[in-house]
Every structure is written in structure tokens, then in C-alpha cells.
Amino acid sequence: MDTSLLQNHIQKHINLNPSETQLLTSVLIQKTISKKEFILRQCEPCQHIHFVLSGLLRAYHLSDQGKDSTVMFATKEWWITDMHCFVNVLPAMVNIQAVQDCVLLQLSRESLDRLLERVPQFERYFRILMENAYSREQLRMIQNLSNTAKERYWAFLKKYPDIAAHVTQKQIASYLGITPEFLSAIRAEKG
Amino acid sequence: MDTSLLQNHIQKHINLNPSETQLLTSVLIQKTISKKEFILRQCEPCQHIHFVLSGLLRAYHLSDQGKDSTVMFATKEWWITDMHCFVNVLPAMVNIQAVQDCVLLQLSRESLDRLLERVPQFERYFRILMENAYSREQLRMIQNLSNTAKERYWAFLKKYPDIAAHVTQKQIASYLGITPEFLSAIRAEKG
DNA sequence: GCGAAATCTTAAGGTATCTTAATTTTTCTT
């Protein structure tokens, strides 16, 4: 198991000594999953948070009417879970599916809680992660409320070119909150 | 200055000893602001986070075209700031204005940083706050993407009845991402 | 308490976005 990518990510924010690092790596489980496989399904318990070593995943909600809404994509060096349900111990609202083959490091709620208790430094690391995640969502919300679908599409391409290059337009449309047909019309307009 | 409301809020998540509590209260500044007053204006530096002791505030973005989008309301026992700009030291994207007369406890970025360094427990407190804020935003995003304006309106009334009772319909419309005229039509439908 | 200002409502016409469905193109399976 190669945890160096995660260790680098962590060391950007806090400094761990070898025994703390050891404690972390001892509770991580490496998972290799294939394209289209699910690591979480709606309505099931959400017991893990995942750090992406390689590959690409998509978290999406399916409404009662079958509408597909993409909550987030996660690529290399991102953490992903259904945070609302992970935090509040509720059944998942989203499906998380591999868009490409992935290698992940999986951390359970219990292991994370123990880690946070034993190594207060981790509180800082996750506080910073959560700050960033929250502020990113707040920014996305502002942009969704104030911009048209066309503006949101071009902004998405600019902000996440690497993700845009590896997901389908159907999935981008689902992230933007529009239909694939309408995205197609937007692209035809000026491409 | 009465900091008991904040202390209670904090004690729900962590235990502080008297000297830690003292350190906190020593850096808080109590502010009394009147209805319509601003505590943050778009484009200005965002240097504080505010805990609401009483009253009600609204954070909203004004786009270049003059479109008003409400990012959040904050009532008693909520923290409010422009998190994206507070965290990343950027000019504010939102205005924060009192909807009613308010009493706030103001904490500066520098004081918060010092607090986090000196009292690791605060890392936990803010980590939990940020987790909750993030998961709330993620939930709102799912609902905005998958529900109609009508559904979002009734869900808002149900989730935040106390806020709904004290803000204008124009402000609710701005939170929902629709025009006041359309909200009026929704209300006429079945009220 | 009165006049002014802001909000809320209503309605008509317009635009953004959706639905359905057929066709083409690309990707996946074997």
C-alpha cells in the first residue's frame, strides 16, 4: 500500500511524527475498484471516507422521479464521501461510482474518530479540509444562483479541465443541473 | 459582554477550562448593529467571523447584472462570514446585512488563528462546525438541482419557519434563486 | 399619523430550459 500521496497531502497542512503517521496508515485500507463499480449506494449506511490515489469518481443523487444530479466529482488527491450522511450517521443520499478504474484509501468513521482523539493534529487537517469544502460549495451555490447554464458550462470547463476531459457530457449536464439535450444545444451555439 | 450563549454552544462539542474560556472571551468583540447595517460589503476584505447572539442577518451576492442571490441567513447561535474569502484571504463576494437589529460577537482571522494554535480543542470545535456547514450546503445543492422552485419554497418554509417569518418574500425568492414575482405566483397557487 | 418608499400581487408576453423521439456517433462487449 502506497500512502505517500496522502502523506504529502497531509504534510501540506500539519506535521506528523513517525508514530502518528504509522497510526494513520494502520487504519487505512487500500481498495482497487473498476470503472462503473460503486463504493456507496443511496439509502445504504455511509461508513467510510475515501482518499483518491488515482482514477475518478462521481457522487450523484437520484430523485424519486429518477432525476440524476451530480453532487461532486473526485479525482487524484481528493477526499470523497456523502458528508451529510457520514457526519450525521444517516443512510446515504448519494451514489458514489467510479468513472474510471480507481485506487482509493478507505477510512472508516470509527477509525477517523479514534484518529481525531489520539492525534489532535488531525483535527486541524480535517478542519482545513472542511473549510475548503464548505467554501467551495458556497462558491458553487452563488454561481448556480446567479449564472445561466451557458455561463456555468464554460466556467466548469475552465475550472476543471481535467475532469471535463474524462466524464461524459451527460455527467457534466447532471453537475450543471441541466439536461444533456440542452447542454448539446449550448455547445452547438458557439463551439 | 455576555458570552454565555457562545460558551453553551461550544460546550456542546468540547470542554474548555476557565483559562481557555478566558482566552476566547478576551479576543471577542461585541457589536450591536441596527437593521439594514452592513457588517461586510462585497469587494472589501473579509477579516471577521461573527457569532449571532440575537437578531437576523442575510449574506447575499450581487452579480454584475445586479442580480441578488442569497447565500445564507444567520440567526441566533449561528456563525456567519464569507467563508471562501475569510479562508483564502480574498475580497468578499458577498454583502452581509442585518435584517433585524443584531448583537454579535466578532472574531478576527488573526485571533481565530491564534486561538486555534493555543487551544487545540478549538480545532475540533471548528472542524465540527465546518463539517456541518459543508454537509448543509451539499444538501442544499442536491435539493436545488433536483427540485422545482415550488418544492424548494415549501421545503424552505418547513426547514426554517422562524427565518421565513422574519424576512421578506423578496429575500426568500433570492435564496431560492427565483424572482419575487414568480414566488408570488407559487404562493397564489395553493395558499 | 402622513406621505414616501418598498414590497407584494397580477397579468401579458418572452426566454431558458425540458420532454419526447428519431438519428447519428461513439463506446463497450465479445
Added chain:
DNA sequence: AAGAAAAATTAAGATACCTTAAGATTTCGC
């Protein structure tokens, strides 16, 4: 490489939501 499945495109008709504007109601400043 062929056939099957999924994705992307196109287009026509439908709907959700917007714009403008006018009138009614409520709130605010003095």
C-alpha cells in the same frame, strides 16, 4: 471487427421561470 449498448445531436412542441409594467398593500422615515 461486428453487433449491441450508450452517448450525443437535432428538432418540435411544452413548461418553468423571467421581464416588464401597473396597481394594491405594507412598511418606513419623520
